[in-house]
Amino acid sequence: MKETIFVMAINEALKEELERDEKVFIIGEDIQQGTFGTTSGLVQQFGKDRVMDTPLAETAVAGAAVGSAMAGYRPVADMMFSDFIWIAGDEIFLKAAKWHFLHAGRVNVPVVFMGAIGGGFKLGAEHSQCPESVVMHTPGLKLVIPSTPYDAKGLLKTAIRDNNPVVYFYSKALLGTAGRIPEEEYTIPFGVADIKREGTDVTVVATGMMVHHALAAAEQLKDKVSLEVIDPRTLEPFDIDTVVKSVEKTSRAVVVDEDTLRCGVTAEIAAQIMENAFDFLDAPVQRLAARNIPIPGGFMEEHVLPQPKDIIAAVEAITG
C-alpha cells in the first residue's frame, strides 16, 4: 500500500487506463493544465490527441465523446464542474443514456462523464451542485460517487472499462484528502457498497463528502450511539442488499445526500429501505439533504448543505 491523495488517485486511474488501452482518451476544457488537477501532467506523456483541450463548448465536448464512443473509442469527457452537465443535457440524458436501449442494443456508448460536485468552496448556485438525483433517475446512466482515494481510483478504472455511459462525480472538497491505495493494479466492481464504519445502533447511508460528515458524526456520538456508515459508492447500480442487512441489525436508518432534498437520492433510498426492510424498522427513516433552495455562495452555504451536526440531530431524533 502507498499513501496518496484523492486527486492523484483519479490522475493515476486515468494514466493507467490511457496506458492500457489506446482507445481511451480524455476530452474537455483546459484539461492539459487541469482545473482541479485530476488530468494534470497527462498530456506530457500521452500527447494532445489523447488529452484533448477544447474551446469553451460543453455540448460539443459531450457530443464528441458520445459520438466517438459509439464509433469504437472510450472517451472520458471532463465536464469540469458537474453543474455544466446541463449544458450538454441532450448529449448526456437523451443520447448517451438512451441510445443503446432505443436502438435495441445495436450501438454501445462506453463514455465516462467526469465532474466535480458539492460545496466547501463557497462558489454559489452554479458551481456547487450535486446533480446526482437526476442522473440516478435516468435509465441508462450508471452513477459513481467515490469518497476515498482508494474508491476514486478503483471505480474510475471500472468506469472506463464499462461498455455503458458512466457519470463519475467527485466531491471537490475531497480532492486534497489522503488515503492508502495498493501499489499494484486493482479495480472495484459497481454495485458493491462499502461499510466505512461498523456499528450497531443506526445505519447511515451516505456518498461523497457526506460519508466524511457521517464518520465525523459517528466519532462524536461514539460514547452514546453506535453508527454504521454505509457508502454505496455507486448509486446506479445501487446495493440495497448491504443496506437492508445493516438495517436488520440496527433497526434505524438515516440517509444523507448533498443534492437537493425534494425528489432526491435520499427519497429513493429511503423508499427502497421501506420496501425492503419495513419489518426491521423501529423508527421512520430520516432524510438529510440540501435544503430545497439553490446552493448559495458566501457564508450562507453551510446553512443549506448538510453538516455533521445535522446528522447528529437526525440520529438523536430516532434514538431519543
Added chain:
Amino acid sequence: MKLEKDDLIKLYKNMVLGRKIDQITIEGLATGKVLSFFHSGQGSEGLAAGVASFLRQDDYLYGHHRGHGIVYLISKGCSGMEFLAEHYGNAGGCCKGISGFHSVDPERGVLGSSGTIGSSFPLTLGWGLAAKKNGRQQVAVGCFGDGGSNRGTLHEAFNLSAIWKLPIVWVCDNNGVAQYTPITDAYPKEDIADLAAGYGMPGIVVDGMDVLAVHEVVQAAVARARAGEGPSLIEAKTFRYRTHSEGSPDVYHYEPRPPELVEKWKERDPIKSFEKKLLAQKILTKKDIEKIDKELQAEADEMDRLATECGKPDPSVMDNVLYAE
C-alpha cells in the same frame, strides 16, 4: 468519380424506391399501421440519393429527419423492410420495435437517429473525430435541415470540426420551412452555406432537385475529407412537398401555404427531371422506366408485407437492452 450507366440507374432507383416507401409510410399512418408519426421527405429525394448512394459502407451517415431518412437509408444499403417494420412497431424493425421510428444500421455506418433536431451536430462531430483517429479514411456525413441550422449546436460542432480538420461533410437540406416557420423568418441571409466562411471551410450551394449536381459536390467534399483536408458545408435548395408532419396543417406560420408555390417546385421534381435526362441521354427508354417502376413497386410492397407479417415483438425484447454487457 465518373458515373457509368449502372451508377446513374442506381441513383434513379434509390430515389424512386425511397419515395415509394415514403408513400407507403404515409398510407400506413392513415390506416393506423404506422404507430407514431411521419415527416414525409418527398421533394428531397435528389439530395438524399445524391448524398448517400456512393459513400463507402463504413462511412458514417446521419440522414435527415425528413422521410425519417428513408432515401438516405436505402441509398446507403439499409433495409427498407426494417424501416417499415419499426414504424409498424413490429419485431422485424431495425430496433426490434422498441424505437417507434428511429433508424440504426451500424454495419452500414448508421449509428442511430435522434428525436431532437440539431443534436446530430455534436454526434457527427464525434463520429468524425473517431474517423480521424482511426486512420481508416472514413468520412462522416452529417445531414440537417434549415430548421436544424438554427440550433447553437451547429456552431460548436462546425467550429471544432474545422479546428480539428475532421473528415466531415455537413449537408443542409434547405427546403425553406421548419415545421411552420419559413426560412425568411429564421435566417437573415439567402444562403446558409455562407456560415462556412466563418469557420474557414468551403461553403457550396447546390440545386437539391438535381441529383447529379448534388452527387458531384458531395463527392468532391468527400474526397477532400478523405484526403485529410477537413470539413465542408453543402447547402442544397429543395422543397418540402407535404406538410411538416402527416395530418398537421400545411401553413407558413398560421396562413395556408400557397398551392401555386408547391406546384411550381413540383415542376422541377428530382425524379421526373432525372428521368427526362436519362431518356434524353438514351440511358433508359420509357419502357425501361415503366419496368423499373413496376419492379420497385413490387419490391416496396414485399417490404410492406414482410414488415407487417413479422408481428409484434414480445415485451421481453426490452429485458436486456438497457445496458450493454
